[in-house]
Amino acid sequence: MERFDVAVVGGGPAGSAAAHAAAESGASAVVLEKGVPRADRPDRLGPDSTDAAGILDYWVDIMDIHPDEMPDDVVLSTLDRAEFIGPNESLILRETGFDTSYDHFGFCMHRARFDDFLRNRAETAGAEYRVNVSVRDVESDRDGSPRHTVRLASGEDIEADFVVLADGPQRQVTNKVLDRFLPFDITDRLATTKVNHIAYQEHRRLPEAVARDVEGAIKFWWGYMPGHTAYPWIFPNDDNVARIGLTMPIGMDLSDIEAREKYELLRESDERIPNGKEYIRRLLEQEYGDEYDIEADFPIVEGRGKSKGTETYAISSTRPIDSPTDVGIAVTGGAMGATSAFHEGGDHVAVRTGAIAGELAASGDLSTYNDRWKAAIGDEVRRNVAFADVVRGYGPDDWDRGFAAARKMMESSSDKLFDLNMGTVRAGLSVGRVATQYKKAKYKSRSDKYVQLSEDEYAYADS
Structure with missing residues (x-):
């Protein structure tokens, strides 16, 4: 039976980033990817690679990979604005309002090539990337050595000290694994539909x-x-x-x-x-x-x-979850719900959470993972959660009112999206109302209240 320091379930952005970080830190790492045929990846099986594949300027720094590091054919176009169109009102955003290392508003990329870049990067660092491999289950023994046995559909097993779950928002493996560590049915919180x-x-x-x-x-x-x-x-x-x-x-x-x-x-x-x-x-x-x-x-x-x-x-459309780190498992990217319908996915947060998980797994201690990912992407998650809460129940008329108010806010803040500390009184009462709603929603998600499954809810007695 093969044994690795880190076994990664899923070879998308989070999984490849985890394998790269683990291997770069000296650990033995293997990525297990079932592989999906794609017209835009005709000669190589790989992850599903499906999203709108756009990255904003400050997401580059969250992702911690600059486009200059990527092959030339990954970036397809650079962006200078976002246009938000309502039934009767609209606005154009030309700045996100963040200091960033990237010079453009954002870029669109070829997602399959991006995934292949991340895979090549992980393999260059020393990780193994195995395609056409389906993971059936992960069995864990908290006190075992190694702690995890990854059961493959082929009948083979792989042993690992740490497991990184990166199987995307459908969580085909993740839900099965986490269900064993919870006192309630996982689908009570994470039913895919x-x-x-x-x-x-x-x-x-x-x-x-x-x-x-x-x-x-x-x-x-x-x-x-x-x-x-x-x-x-x-x-x-x-x-x-x-x-x-x-x-x-x-x-x-x-x-x-x-x-x-x-x-x-x-x-x-x-x-x-x-x-x-x-x-x-x-x-x-x-x-x-x-x-x-x-x-x-x-x-x-x-x-x-x-x-x-x-x-x-x-696409994940819910709040993220903590991982059962005490048993040596980290959940990353879409599987943890860090991606968002507001992001059209969220490659940047997937890469960052994967990298953190891989680095910590290689060090032999995942205990700080939940704190680390919150420090890295917590502000981004809070913004998405707050915006989602504010617009819940919006109809066409509400979007028109919201865009009219947002345009006034932007006129008072140099076309910046997230700068709500502007002269809302000067801009009008409707603007102040929208800003207040957003700030209240964000306040409700302070600390880690945006997490829908916290680490202290896991129970390890039967592991």
Whole structure:
């Protein structure tokens, strides 16, 4: 039976970052990745690699990997702004308001190439990366040596002193492992259909004039489709191609939607929530249908994305969880819920949490992991949790009021997103109300109150 210091379940950004950090610190590390065939990775199996793949300037520093370190073909376009579009109000953001080492507003990247870069980086440091390997289970003995036996679908076993769970927001292995250390059913907190959003995107080639208009901008439409943090987007890539997609909660019932006639992407004839493909068609028809034939002038680029130019994937839409570090397990990235529907994923927090877990596992002591990841990404998580709480229950009219207020705030703060310490009285009462709501929501998440499963809830008696 093979034995490693660190076994990593999942080979995406968090898993590869964990393996790199562990190997660089001198530990033996192995990544176990089931491998998914993708049109944009034709010669190599790898992780699922599905998200909108955009990084803001200050996320570069959270991730702690600068684009200059990446191969030239990873970054597809640089960004200079974000456009937020409501039914009748909109705003343009040109600064995030953070001091950062990156010179642009952000960038869009080729996610599969990014994952391959992280894999190569881990292998160069000395980690093993095994593909076409499915993990069936992880059995743990708190006092054993080693403490963990990773059971593979092939019937083989791998022993490890530490396990890093990095299997993404669907948590196919993570939930099974954590369930043994909890006095309640894990699905009470982490049922996939309740704590995730579903996302869908298409890679489409844009007409020249539209590509010029979109160049440098990530665009989001809020209040156009129902659901908490549900919205479509456009992310520009290269060669006039853009990712056009959306995210929405899983399992919404159209009969529960109030004032459905106000949502631009719903139709009176709808009997159920439209699927992603239909939503995108309606968005493009609304924005460009007067001038273009959508199917002819915005063709899907079939050689990109996961399959035939399209991708469907899960995104964490809940608060993060602590890890049972006392038994030598760290949960990272999407599996811990650190990614976010507001991020369209969250490669930066996945990489950072993975790196922290790998470093500590190599040192032989994971006890500070939960404190370390909170110190590294806690402010980022609090912002997302606060924004999500503020907009919970928003309809189209609420988004218009919010954008109008946000535009006034930005006019008082040099177009910076997170600087709410501006002259709200000068900007008006509505602005002060929005700022106050955000500050209250953020205050409620102070310390580690944004964590939905804390370390002290784990019980190790049977481990």
